[in-house]
Amino acid sequence: MNQTLQNNTKRKKERRYSINETKERRRTFYFLLPSLIGVLLFYIAPFAVVIYYSLIDNPIQKNFVGLRNFIQVFNNSAFRQAARNTLTFSLAAVPLVVLFSLLLAVLLDTDIPFKTQFRTVFITPLMVPIASVVLICQVLFDYNGAINTMLVSFGSLPVDWMKSGYAQFVIVLLYLWKNLGYNMILFMSALSNIPTDVLEVATLEGCGSVRKFLYIKLRYIMPTIIFVSILSLINSFKVFREVYLLTGDHPVDTVYMLQHFMNNTFNSLDYQKLSAAAVIIAIVMIFIIGALFAIDKRFGGGTEE
Amino acid sequence: MTGTDNKRYRSAAEELEEKRRRSRMIHRKRRIKHGIYVAVVCTFLLIVSLIFLFPIVLTITNSFMSQTEIAASYGKIFSSLTGKRVFVAEVVHLKLIPDMVSFSQYSTALIKSPDYLLKFWNSVLLVVPITLFQIAVALCASYALARFDSKFRSFVFFAYVILMLMPYQVTLVPNYLVAGWLHILNTRWSIILPGVFSPYAVFLLTKFMKRIPSAIIEAAKLDGCGEWKIFTRICVPLCRSVIWSVAVLVFIDYWNMVEQPLIMFDDQEKYPLSVFLSKINSGDVGLAFAVATFYMVPTLLVFLYSEDYLIEGISYSGGIKG
Numbered sequence: 001m002n003q004t005l006q007n008n009t010k011r012k013k014e015r016r017y018s019i020n021e022t023k024e025r026r027r028t029f030y031f032l033l034p035s036l037i038g039v040l041l042f043y044i045a046p047f048a049v050v051i052y053y054s055l056i057d058n059p060i061q062k063n064f065v066g067l068r069n070f071i072q073v074f075n076n077s078a079f080r081q082a083a084r085n086t087l088t089f090s091l092a093a094v095p096l097v098v099l100f101s102l103l104l105a106v107l108l109d110t111d112i113p114f115k116t117q118f119r120t121v122f123i124t125p126l127m128v129p130i131a132s133v134v135l136i137c138q139v140l141f142d143y144n145g146a147i148n149t150m151l152v153s154f155g156s157l158p159v160d161w162m163k164s165g166y167a168q169f170v171i172v173l174l175y176l177w178k179n180l181g182y183n184m185i186l187f188m189s190a191l192s193n194i195p196t197d198v199l200e201v202a203t204l205e206g207c208g209s210v211r212k213f214l215y216i217k218l219r220y221i222m223p224t225i226i227f228v229s230i231l232s233l234i235n236s237f238k239v240f241r242e243v244y245l246l247t248g249d250h251p252v253d254t255v256y257m258l259q260h261f262m263n264n265t266f267n268s269l270d271y272q273k274l275s276a277a278a279v280i281i282a283i284v285m286i287f288i289i290g291a292l293f294a295i296d297k298r299f300g301g302g303t304e305e
Numbered sequence: 306m307t308g309t310d311n312k313r314y315r316s317a318a319e320e321l322e323e324k325r326r327r328s329r330m331i332h333r334k335r336r337i338k339h340g341i342y343v344a345v346v347c348t349f350l351l352i353v354s355l356i357f358l359f360p361i362v363l364t365i366t367n368s369f370m371s372q373t374e375i376a377a378s379y380g381k382i383f384s385s386l387t388g389k390r391v392f393v394a395e396v397v398h399l400k401l402i403p404d405m406v407s408f409s410q411y412s413t414a415l416i417k418s419p420d421y422l423l424k425f426w427n428s429v430l431l432v433v434p435i436t437l438f439q440i441a442v443a444l445c446a447s448y449a450l451a452r453f454d455s456k457f458r459s460f461v462f463f464a465y466v467i468l469m470l471m472p473y474q475v476t477l478v479p480n481y482l483v484a485g486w487l488h489i490l491n492t493r494w495s496i497i498l499p500g501v502f503s504p505y506a507v508f509l510l511t512k513f514m515k516r517i518p519s520a521i522i523e524a525a526k527l528d529g530c531g532e533w534k535i536f537t538r539i540c541v542p543l544c545r546s547v548i549w550s551v552a553v554l555v556f557i558d559y560w561n562m563v564e565q566p567l568i569m570f571d572d573q574e575k576y577p578l579s580v581f582l583s584k585i586n587s588g589d590v591g592l593a594f595a596v597a598t599f600y601m602v603p604t605l606l607v608f609l610y611s612e613d614y615l616i617e618g619i620s621y622s623g624g625i626k627g
Contacts, residue, residue, distance in 0.1 A: 024453075024532065025453050025455070027532045028448065028449045028452045028453060028532055029449060030449075031445040031446065031448050031449035031532075031536065032445070032446050032449035032450065032458075032461070034442050034445060034446070035442045035443065035445065035446030035502060035504075035507060036446070036461065038442065038498075038501065038502030039465070039468065039502050039504060041483065041502075042479070042480060042483050042498060042499045042502050043468055043476060043479055043480075043499075043502070045479075045483075046478075046479030046480070046482040046483045047475075047479045049479070049482055050478050050479055050482065104350075104353070107346050107349070107350060108350075110342075110346065111339075111343075112343050112346050112347055112350075113343070113347065114347070118350050118354060119616075120612060121354040121357055121358060122353075122354065122357060123608075123612075123615070123616070124357065124358065124361065124605075124608070125357060125361075126557065126608075127557055127601075127604045127605055127607070127608035128360075128361055128601050128604065128605070129557075129560055129561050129579055129600055129601050129604060130561055130579075131561070131563075131578065131579040131580075131582040131583060131597065131600060132361075132364055132582070132597035132598065132600050132601040133360040133361065133364060133597075134582065134583060134597075135364065135582075135590075135593055135594060135597055136359075136360040136363050136364055137360070139363075139379055177356075177357065177360075182619060185616055185619040185620060186619060186620065186622070186623045188620075189619075189620035189623060190623060223623075224623050227623055228623075230470060234470055234472060237472035237473070237474065238472065238473065238564075240473075240563070240564060241561065241563040241564065244563055244567070244583065245563065245579075245582070245583040246583075248583065258474050259473065259474055259564060262474050262477065262478075262568075263567060263568065266481070266568050274478055275478060277474070278474065278475050278478040278479075281472065281474045281475050282471060282475045285470065285471060285472065285475065286467070289467070289470055
């Protein structure tokens with residue numbers, strides 16, 4: 001009897017507490033509202049409409065046509081070209097940027113002088129607007145530019161950098177220049193978060209620095225590698241900026257990016273094509289990100305507390 | 306007896322000496338090895354940093370050249386940009402240091418031709434509101450997301466992450482549709498509003514706010530703080546450095562923008578300087594360097610002022626999980 005009473009008051013206390021907490025939860029929920037409404041209004045709801053548009057023939061008649069728009073986009077040679085270019089660019093640029101930024105971070109992690117100065121230099125490009133350095137790129141890589149002048153003085157033929165297959169190469173360089181710093185910082189912070197006792201034990205057991213890197217550090221920074229890959233992939237989709245600023249609306253075929261295709265389709269106001277293309281890109285992105293998350297789950301676990 | 310003892314002592318002493326010498330040798334070898342390593346790494350990093358700084362320094366120094374000097378150095382390049390591609394055997398010199406420092410480019414760019422200043426102002430009008438309001442909205446949202454854990458909240462956070470990872474090719478079409486519905490196409494709002502609700506800042510701030518120990522919040526609650534007071538008096542001040550770095554990152558991202566204005570704006574009058582700089586024709590090359598330098602000054606200043614915060618903020622952005 002006595003015990004049940006006690007239990008009752010206990011339960012009452014618990015319930016009162018939980019009511020309090022639900023109140024609090026509700027109150028904090030209001031903080032989320034502005035952002036949630038904005039995101040729903042500007043991103044989620046219109047994206048639902050985009051999906052709807054990709055399935056009908058035109059906004060006036062609204063006949064359901066199934067996958068016809070998608071097939072049309074897939075058969076569009078400009079879209080294929082753009083997708084191929086963007087994909088090759090990403091496949092070239094993302095591994096390069098991950099490797100180089102990891103290399104820089106590892107080098108800066110060792111015992112060398114002027115660490116902070118080097119670090120500052122490497123993240124400076126992050127803060128420089130691309131539009132500002134485009135001029136210099138033109139001076140360097142133009143057909144009559146400084147690099148060709150140098151090549152000719154060494155006796156080789158001039159290369160038409162911006163109007164041939166080499167344009168991809170120039171864009172990759174520019175992308176590396178811009179993105180190395182940010183990734184390097186991510187890697188540096190990951191490296192400094194590795195527990196030192198593990199490394200000390202390894203040193204006592206006679207591990208060399210190469211082994212320590214391969215077997216310990218690499219394992220600990222695996223989640224960061226995945227994250228940096230995702231970020232770099234996203235940024236490689238943004239490289240249209242550099243291409244546009246360097247070559248304008250109509251670049252050579254090799255650097256015709258997906259965003260060029262979107263811009264041209266915007267100009268012709270073909271909503272169906274546009275929506276189908278956006279949906280396709282979204283699906284591909286979700287697949288890639290999902291795959292990277294899966295890799296993260298497979299290899300990234302185990303080191304996190 | 307004593308003789309053998311002496312011998313033994315001597316040999317022991319010799320052995321010790323030998324040992325010491327050897328360890329000294331190893332030590333010295335190791336030091337030399339380390340010295341070589343440091344030298345190699347430093348030269349490598351030095352070369353890389355020279356490459357990194359080269360375009361920036363060149364832009365800045367070239368902005369102090371006079372129009373005639375620029376034309377003499379690079380005139381050939383920019384006059385042939387649109388024409389046919391003939392290789393002229395003339396040598397193009399990259400000039401690091403101008404023959405004569407002149408501010409004439411700046412005075413023409415900033416005073417005599419108001420076009421550039423107007424475009425610069427366009428950039429400011431777009432970027433400053435986006436940065437301020439995105440931070441404000443994101444602070445509230447991240448407070449809500451970090452304060453309590455629930456299935457719904459982690460779902461929202463996950464959705465924001467996915468949205469953040471979507472490229473412009475995906476998000477610009479929905480943004481364009483909404484701008485059409487709200488009749489704000491071709492106005493600044495069509496870029497500002499989607500920018501304000503961009504999930505990037507929410508992601509970063511939530512990750513940081515989750516690190517605030519709940520004991521502090523409990524203590525504030527016991528002292529009679531409401532949610533709003535906890536938010537403004539405790540969480541926001543604790544996040545100050547991260548807020549600053551997120552603001553810098555958002556600012557630089559939008560300062561660079563190219564995609565949105567190309568799609569949302571019909572008339573080029575509203576273009577920000579980032580887009581406009583690429584449309585410079587051959588006559589204005591000298592000016593262009595001055596304007597380019599002028600355009601990177603705000604971001605470089607912000608960077609020099611906030612480097613440590615920025616690095617701290619970037620470090621927190623690693624990893625998807627909250």
